Amino acid sequence: MLPLLRYPTVDELGARAAALVTRHPSEARLRRVGTSRAGTSLWLLSVGRGSRQALVVAGPHANEPVGGATALRLAERVLADPRRHTGADATWNLLLCLDPDGLRRNEGWLQGPYTLGRYFRNFFRPGFLEQPEWLPDGADHAVLPETRALLALQDELRPFLQCSLHGVDVGGGFAELTHDLPGFPRRLAHIAARLGIPRELGPYDTLYWPRLGPAVYRIPPPRRGDLAAAITEAAVESTWFHPHRYGTVTAVVEAPMWGVAAVEDDTVPADPAAVLRTASRTLRQDSRLLARLLARTRHHLPATAETDRLLAPVDDYLLVCPGLADAWDPDIVTAGARPLPPLTTAHLATLRIAGRRLALRTAGLLHRLVSGADGDRAGVLPELDRLIDVWCDDYRDGCGARWIPVARQVEYQSRVVLAAFDLALRHAPTPPRSSEPGWGAQAAVPMHRE
Structure with a gap:
């Protein structure tokens, strides 16, 4: 893969994943798991053939492109280390972009130069009801094809771990968990310190959520509320909680684009x-x-x-x-x-x-x-x-606010996901070996450009 000097586009994500599968045909597969509203394929890159399933969802928010690059980086790292798949009896399932239509609408700034003015003048993020992770009317009434594809994937895989990859445009890195992972805040702190990423110790959308440790928050169970509460607090049913019935741990991993040192100042303010x-x-x-x-x-x-x-x-x-x-x-x-x-x-x-x-x-x-x-x-x-x-x-x-190079954003996010994987794996049950979801009912399909 070329050095990550910029974010990949929708087409580049698919092309790079296909090239990776060509280089590693025995351990990597690529299949279409759905299509977007505009007809773009939703591609799932899977690495390993273990019975434990991990699901990584990139690109749920259109203006947060780091996740796609992180998914490709994770695939490379897992392929390079058999302990992450064969040794762990695990399969990594990497959904390259959940909202490809929205990502295309950000291509005016996606390739750089990365300035705040260029970003906001070319910014796009759909309205709340068109964001595919949210289930304001419940899973049974999901309307968006992207949402339905993700729900079907969750029901098929029943993952022990789901990681939703998000980005913070201005601020710091943090994570939100549906279950506590003891030791995770310490691991996140170490990764952030090594890479010079500020940790966000008081995100406004977790203002009322329990804190599991510095920059790590417990996602409360969903509740019914008005649209304003849903937008500001994610206070509705979501695909984060949908696989809860399978014992899935969901980790929402936020990586910043422009870092701000003040977001990790835990002192008491004067006034x-x-x-x-x-x-x-x-x-x-x-x-x-x-x-x-x-x-x-x-x-x-x-x-x-x-x-x-x-x-x-x-x-x-x-x-x-x-x-x-x-x-x-x-x-x-x-x-x-x-x-x-x-x-x-x-x-x-x-x-x-x-x-x-x-x-x-x-x-x-x-x-x-x-x-x-x-x-x-x-x-x-x-x-x-x-x-x-x-x-x-x-x-x-x-x-x-200071720009954080794309490669460093990706390295931070991928290391945090690997830390969540290691800790969640310790408590993951081993499903019957015969199950191996996803490789019988739906065969891999050839890759093509949209």
Whole structure:
């Protein structure tokens, strides 16, 4: 494989996996396990022929491309070390990209140069209801073909370990587990220190979740809630929990693109209320400004499926921003709302980053909408360009965000997955040798370019 100087595209993922299978035909297989809404094949690369099944899901979020490169890196490392497959009686099943359609929509920044401005101006992430890991209406009512393909794969493999590969655009690395893996926080800390990756000690989306150790959090069981809670807390049924019935341990592994040192500052802040007031006021002002820009341009946009696809996440973000701003504001008490837990400096840093992230994603999607329309008839593009530049400068200069090379992101994420594999394997039951799911009912198919 070529050095990982950049993220691979959807086509490159498939081509590199096919080349790997050609080099290792006895130990590696590639098969189609479904198709996306646009008709792109979902490819599963499997390494080893053991009875214990591990499932790695790359690319569940369209703007988080590190997972595909990590999947290829894991395949290479496992093939190079028989202890990881033959010696462990294990098969590694690597789903190369769960949302290939979304990844294609990020190709405007995917190949670099990697700057914050380029990333957010070319950013795409679908609306909440089009993200394939979520099951807002339960598994039996899953609509997206990508979701159904993953659910079928989970039911077929019954993996002892599932790793969902995610990326943090600005912040630090952390992991979320459905089951405790004793020793995992220490392993993650060691990997992060060796590679110079900041650990995120207070992610805003785990604010109310149990902590299993520094930068490691316990995913609570899913619960019914409104869309705002689902977007901000992953508080719905998901493919993370679907294989729980098989005793599967799910690990969500987050690797950062731009690292921020402050997210691992676990000290007690001098005046958290003042920081919270600033963060909530800033988010409130930014969201109102963006809502006004959207109102100016919405009726000028063409009535197309592409417009709807880009507007869905804009509407999602603008929906949740006011509620988040109120939840962070120490001067606002909302009936029935949960009080904030004790906050460290790391928590405050990630809240500031999260608020800015929501504003920048919204501005970036609006920029794509206006740039792709028939001229900027509402005249909002100069203001959007100014806002994106100012807010990216704040990330770089105010938060100290620094780019982490792709190869280092991938090495970090792959090592964390291997650590989870080692620890989960200790407690994994051995299924009957005759089962070997996936290699009778569905044969491998030839690879081709989409």
